[in-house]
Amino acid sequence: MKINSRKIRKVKKIFDSKNQTLLIIFLVVVASYLLGILSNKLIVLRDNNPPNEATSISQENKDLSAIQTKVLKDKYVFKIKWADLGRRMVEDGVIDKIKLSQAVSGEDKLSKNLEEYFSSDQNQIELTQENSHFWVDVLWALGLANKNRILEEGEMVSDGDASGFASTGGWTLGVSENAMNYYSKHSYISLSEKQQKLVEEIAGNIYRPCCGNSTAFPDCNHGMAMLGLIELMVSQNFSKDEIYKTALAFNTYWFPQTYLDIAYHFEKNGRDYSKVSASQILSKTFSSAMGYSAISDEVGTLPWPALKEGGSCGA
Numbered sequence: 001m002k003i004n005s006r007k008i009r010k011v012k013k014i015f016d017s018k019n020q021t022l023l024i025i026f027l028v029v030v031a032s033y034l035l036g037i038l039s040n041k042l043i044v045l046r047d048n049n050p051p052n053e054a055t056s057i058s059q060e061n062k063d064l065s066a067i068q069t070k071v072l073k074d075k076y077v078f079k080i081k082w083a084d085l086g087r088r089m090v091e092d093g094v095i096d097k098i099k100l101s102q103a104v105s106g107e108d109k110l111s112k113n114l115e116e117y118f119s120s121d122q123n124q125i126e127l128t129q130e131n132s133h134f135w136v137d138v139l140w141a142l143g144l145a146n147k148n149r150i151l152e153e154g155e156m157v158s159d160g161d162a163s164g165f166a167s168t169g170g171w172t173l174g175v176s177e178n179a180m181n182y183y184s185k186h187s188y189i190s191l192s193e194k195q196q197k198l199v200e201e202i203a204g205n206i207y208r209p210c211c212g213n214s215t216a217f218p219d220c221n222h223g224m225a226m227l228g229l230i231e232l233m234v235s236q237n238f239s240k241d242e243i244y245k246t247a248l249a250f251n252t253y254w255f256p257q258t259y260l261d262i263a264y265h266f267e268k269n270g271r272d273y274s275k276v277s278a279s280q281i282l283s284k285t286f287s288s289a290m291g292y293s294a295i296s297d298e299v300g301t302l303p304w305p306a307l308k309e310g311g312s313c314g315a
Contacts, residue, residue: 064264065305070274071263072256072306075128076249081236082125085142085188086118093175094145094182095138100173104134132253137173139250140221142189143228144171144182149196150203150227151184155217167224189231199234203227205279206247207288209258214284222254244278251282258292260304265295 089095097118101110109115114134116122127135144167156162163169163180171179191199203215208222218224226247233243252259262281263273285291 061303061305063267064302067263067267067273068260068304068306070272071252071259072129073249075126076246078125078127078246078249079123080125080233080238080246082117082122084121085232086122086138088186088188089138089141089145090118092145092182092186094186095141096173096175100134100137103137103173110134127249127253129253129256132250135250136221136225136254139225139228140167140171141173141182141228142232143218143224143226144168144179145184145186146188146228146231147184147186148189148191148199148227148231150200150216150218155213156219165219167218167220170221189235191231191235195234198240199227199230202230202234202240202243202247206230206244206251206282207284207286207291208251209255209287209289209292212284212289214288222251226250241278244282248278248282251287257304257307258287260307261295261299261302262286262292264299264302268299 086095090097097110098108101107104114105111110118113126114131117138125135150156151162156165156168162183168179168183171182174182176182200216203218203226206215206226207213208215208220208226210220210222213219213223215223215226215230218227229247229250230243233246238246248259259281266273266276281287283291286295
């Protein structure tokens with residue numbers, strides 16, 4: 001049988017062509033498989049090691065530290081005349097100094113710098129993070145005991161009995177265990193009718209994040225303390241702006257996380273916290289329990305570098 005060489009070359013060409021095609025298909029399959037494995041590894045690496053994670057965390061800490069410096073100061077010195085209020089409240093039994101000291105520091109005696117507010121007339125009030133607990137208790141006593149229309153005609157007595165609130169039933173730092181023995185009983189601060197109306201106006205505009213009430217309804221220790229502070233400053237003819245700024249400073253020390261988070265909210269929305277008016281920050285929109293809750297939900301949990309635990313509504 002005679003072999004046709006032309007046909008053999010043609011068959012070989014076809015066979016070689018098919019082999020090349022199969023080889024190409026094989027290589028494509030292998031390449032796809034390897035590409036899939038590589039992609040999966042890259043995804044794992046990305047998830048386990050986010051790009052620039054260390055840089056991102058470092059930048060966030062810098063941002064938080066910068067905001068924090070606008071909120072938490074080392075101390076404030078207010079030119080508020082405390083005079084002999086401390087001594088008078090001790091003499092009247094509103095404050096038992098041993099109980100107060102134990103509540104503040106666990107010791108039977110106050111530190112020298114705090115004792116000065118009871119042993120000598122003081123023409124200023126120094127506020128720090130360290131003495132903020134002292135001031136919430138002492139101003140609580142003042143707001144509770146000072147005779148004022150807010151206590152006698154306001155929401156505290158709307159149901160006829162003011163004894164069941166945290167600011168009254170919770171006051172255990174007096175000589176008597178019954179806080180109603182001191183409730184609006186002493187004329188520590190004298191106010192004209194004009195000044196009284198100003199107290200009521202400002203108190204109605206200042207909220208606290210532990211509840212939804214303004215200072216005009218001082219049903220907890222922070223509210224009662226703020227009332228005492230407002231009465232004291234109005235009696236000394238401070239301007240409304242000065243009173244709001246001072247009130248914000250006290251609230252900030254009493255509720256540090258609240259105001260750090262509020263500052264973060266403003267900064268992230270293009271507003272400089274240090275330039276927002278104190279009255280706006282203290283308003284129901286931001287400083288009430290409901291207002292702050294909305295802010296907290298928005299900003300989430302933030303790792304503030306120097307955050308300290310806020311105060312409770314008890315002594």
